[in-house]
Amino acid sequence: MQGLRVLDFTQALAGPFCTQQLADLGAEVVKVEGLSGGDLSRGSGPFHEADPEHRYSGYFHSINRGKKSIAIDLKSAAGVDIVKRLIAGFDVVVENFRAGVMDRFGLSYETLSGLNPKLVYCAIRGFGDPRTGKSPYVDWPAYDVVAQAMGGMMGVTGLAGGTPIKIGPGVGDSIPGLYAALGIVAAVLHARATGEGQFLDVGMADAVLGVCERIVHQQAFGHQVPGPEGNHHPFLLPFGVYPATDGFVALACPNDHFFRALVEALDAPEVLHDERFATPKARAQNRQAVIERLSDLTARFSKAELQQRLGGRVPFGPVLSIAEIAIDPHFAARDMLPELEFPGFPEPMRVAGQPIKFTRTPAAVSRRGPDLGADTEAVLLAHGASPADIGRWRKAGAIPGGDG
Numbered sequence: 070m071q072g073l074r075v076l077d078f079t080q081a082l083a084g085p086f087c088t089q090q091l092a093d094l095g096a097e098v099v100k101v102e103g104l105s106g107g108d109l110s111r112g113s114g115p116f117h118e119a120d121p122e123h124r125y126s127g128y129f130h131s132i133n134r135g136k137k138s139i140a141i142d143l144k145s146a147a148g149v150d151i152v153k154r155l156i157a158g159f160d161v162v163v164e165n166f167r168a169g170v171m172d173r174f175g176l177s178y179e180t181l182s183g184l185n186p187k188l189v190y191c192a193i194r195g196f197g198d199p200r201t202g203k204s205p206y207v208d209w210p211a212y213d214v215v216a217q218a219m220g221g222m223m224g225v226t227g228l229a230g231g232t233p234i235k236i237g238p239g240v241g242d243s244i245p246g247l248y249a250a251l252g253i254v255a256a257v258l259h260a261r262a263t264g265e266g267q268f269l270d271v272g273m274a275d276a277v278l279g280v281c282e283r284i285v286h287q288q289a290f291g292h293q294v295p296g297p298e299g300n301h302h303p304f305l306l307p308f309g310v311y312p313a314t315d316g317f318v319a320l321a322c323p324n325d326h327f328f329r330a331l332v333e334a335l336d337a338p339e340v341l342h343d344e345r346f347a348t349p350k351a352r353a354q355n356r357q358a359v360i361e362r363l364s365d366l367t368a369r370f371s372k373a374e375l376q377q378r379l380g381g382r383v384p385f386g387p388v389l390s391i392a393e394i395a396i397d398p399h400f401a402a403r404d405m406l407p408e409l410e411f412p413g414f415p416e417p418m419r420v421a422g423q424p425i426k427f428t429r430t431p432a433a434v435s436r437r438g439p440d441l442g443a444d445t446e447a448v449l450l451a452h453g454a455s456p457a458d459i460g461r462w463r464k465a466g467a468i469p470g471g472d473g
Contacts, residue, residue, distance in 0.1 A: 070091060070094045070095040070096045070254075071095045071096075071430075073091065073095070073096040073097070073160050073161065073257065074096070074097045074099070074158060074159045074160050074161070075088055075091055075092075075096050075097065075098045075099065075159065075160065075161040075162075075163060075253075076099055076101060076152075076155065076156070076159040076161065076162050076163075077098050077099060077100045077101060077136065077163050078101045078162065078163065078164035078165075078166070078171070079100075079108075079163055079164060079165045079193070080102075080108040080109050080110070080165070081108075081109050081110065081165065081212075081242070082110070082132060082213065082239050082242035082243065082246070083165050083193045083242035083243070083245045083246045083249075083273060084163055084164065084165035084193050084246065084249075085100075085108065085110070085132040085133050085246075086132050086242060086243050086246035086247075087163060087191075087193065087245075087246035087247070087249040087250045087253075088100070088136065088163050088250075089132050089133060089134060089135070089136070090246070090247065090250040090423075091161075091250055091253065092134070092135040092136050093134075093135060093423040093425075093432040093433060093434060094423075094425070094430075094432050095430065095432075095433065096161075097137070098135070098136040098137065099136070099137045099138075099139055099159075099444070099448055100133065100136045100137065100138045100139070100439065101139055101140075101141055101143075101152070102138055102139070102140050102141075102441055102442065103140065103141075103142065103143070104140050104141070104142050104442070104466075104468075104469060106441075107138070107140065107441040107442075108129060108133065110126060110128045110129040110132065110133070111126050111129045111441065112126065113126055113128040113129070114126055114127060114128060115127045115128070117411070117414060117418070119411075119413055119414045119415055120411070120413065120414070124440075125411050125414075125437070127418070129438055130409065130411075130418070130420065130437050130438045131420050131421065132438075133438035133439070134409060134420060134434060134436065134437055134438050135433065135434070135435065135436055135438075136438060136439055137439050137443070137444035137447075137448060138438075138439035138440065138441055138442055138443050138444055138445075139442060139444055139445040139448050139449070139468070140441055140442030140445055140468060140469050141445075141467060141468055142466060142467050142468075143174045143176070144174070145465065145466065145467045147461075147462050147465040147466075147467035148462075148467040148468075149174060149175045149176060150467075151449070151454075151462060151467060151468070152176055152181075153176075153180075153181075153184060154452070154453065154454065155448075155449075155452050156181050156184050156185050156188065157184060157185050158452045158453075159185070159188070160187070160188070160189060160257060160260070161188070161189045161190075161191065161253055161257065162178075162181060162188060162189070162190045162191070163191045163192075163193070163249070163253070164191075164192055164193075165192065165193040165194065166192075166194075167194065167195075167208065167210060168192075168194055168198055168199060168207050168208065171192075178190040178192075178200070178268045182266055182268075185266065186264070186265070186266055187260045187264055187265070187266045188260075188266040189253055189256040189257050189260055189266050189267060189269070190266070190267075190268045190269070191249050191252060191253050191256075191268075191269050191270065191271075192268070192269075192270040192271075193245050193246065193249050193270065193271050193273065194207075194211070194270060194271075194272060194273070195209055195210065195211025195212075195215065195216065195272065195273050195274060196209060196211065196272050196273070196274055196275075197270050197271075197272035197275060198268075198270040200268055200270070201268070201269075201270050204272070211273055211274070212241070212242070213239040213240070213241035213242045213273075214235055214241060215241065215273075215274075216241030216242070216245070216273035216274050216276070216277045217235055217236060217240065217241040217277060218233075218235075219274040219277075220241070220273070220274040220275070220276070220277025220278040220281060221277065221278050221281040221284050222236060222240070222241075222277050222280075222281050223235055223236075224284070224295075224296065224297070225281070225284060225295050225296065225297060225298050226297060226298070227297035227298075227299070228297060228299050229296075229297055229298060229299035229301075230296065230297065231297055231299075232297070233296075233297055234297070240277070240280075241273055241277055242273065244276045244277055244279075244280055245271045245272070245273045245275075245276035245277075247276075248271045248276045248279065249269075249271045252269045252271060253269070256269055283295075287303075301360060302321075302323075304353075305321070305323040306323055306349075306352050306353055306356055306359055306360075307320050307321070307322050307323065307328070307331075307352075307359060307360065307363055308320070308321045308322075308323050309321075309360070310388065311363055311364050311367040311368075312364055312367055312368045313367055313368065313370055313371055313372045313374075313375055313387070314368065314369070314370060314371045315371045315372055316372050316387065316388055317372075317387075317388040318367060318372055318375050318376075318379075318385060318386065318387050318388060319385065319386045319387075319388060320363070320367075320379075320383065320384065320385055321383075321384035321385075322383050322384060323349065324349065325348070325349060327383045327384065328349075328352070329341060330382050330383050331363075331379065331382075331383045332366070334378045334379050334382055334383070335363075335366045335367070335370075335378065335379075337366050340362065340366075345358055345359070346358075346359060346362065372387040372388075373387075375387070394406070395419070403422070403424075403426070404422050405421065405422040405424065406419045406420075406421070406422060407419070407420060407422045407434040408420075409434075409436065409437045410436075410437070411437060420434065422434055442468070442469045445468050445469060446459055446468075449462075449468075
């Protein structure tokens with residue numbers, strides 16, 4: 070994505086996660102932040118003990134690496150003028166304000182596309198944007214937990230028959246971010262082929278529903294309304310989480326070939342002589358008995374012992390903590406924990422890597438996120454502003470460094 074320029078008005082998680090994917094893949098991403106504090110995640114931590122001034126939030130740098138930062142007061146006429154001056158030099162705008170906020174700034178899609186007809190404008194909102202389908206919830210604020218709840222994910226997560234549970238990571242934000250990045254690439258390809266930009270948006274609740282597709286076909290084809298499913302698949306067996314002496318492992322052996330290999334590796338071939346377990350149909354009819362019998366078998370071994378017996382023979386994986394992931398050879402081989410340098414830190418800090426791998430255009434996780442406003446002057450000069458312009462904007466308090 071070399072040569073793609075993105076003007077990034079996002080904050081929190083969904084938007085920055087989207088634009089970080091583009092930055093990793095080679096886009097130039099210029100993050101637009103307010104003069105006071107910047108992105109909300111800058112103050113969220115966690116902070117390293119070598120950073121008593123709390124300059125480098127782990128959260129911020131996990132979703133803003135590789136970007137530039139310019140600080141602009143969008144509530145000022147001069148700040149709005151700066152964005153309008155910049156817009157001709159960018160291919161993409163991304164924002165995740167509530168519906169209407171950019172319009173009130175005077176920076177709506179219609180205004181900006183009038184200045185740059187090839188512009189791709191992407192919005193990520195809780196319930197979408199009126200331009201593509203006005204939801205009755207369009208004005209509702211939303212965060213991850215709301216998207217997980219309303220998109221159907223939380224309704225099937227938790228102990229079977231129990232209370233719905235939020236998934237640990239903020240997938241109600243990151244999933245919309247990934248959908249938005251895909252949509253941006255598609256819209257940019259269209260713009261480059263036709264000269265036509267466009268508006269696109271991703272609703273957070275919509276994106277969560279998009280990855281919960283199973284609940285849709287269960288209701289439509291099977292007339293089911295699934296609830297919390299626990300740690301086992303609702304109709305494949307065995308397909309779930311089983312105990313070890315020191316934790317848990319995941320197994321997925323729903324066909325005869327894998328099931329036979331599983332029980333043989335667990336030193337329990339006699340299971341196959343039990344009519345309740347002899348065929349997939351029999352196992353489906355004796356679901357709880359299968360789960361309990363396999364749990365008794367796996368509980369005799371540690372995760373490492375199970376990995377030795379099952380790894381490579383059947384679909385298997387230990388449930389890993391981040392401490393275990395950090396020393397696992399797979400993630401090292403796949404460069405999934407790259408390290409970034411921070412001023413004053415005694416060692417580099419790990420971040421989650423880019424899972425998209427290329428043979429010719431590798432993704433780059435090469436530098437930490439930007440300091441607030443660190444690139445303001447350089448970006449403005451590169452996009453045609455004069456030193457006099459910068460002095461005037463500073464004096465007006467629209468960018469850092471003036472008397473305000």
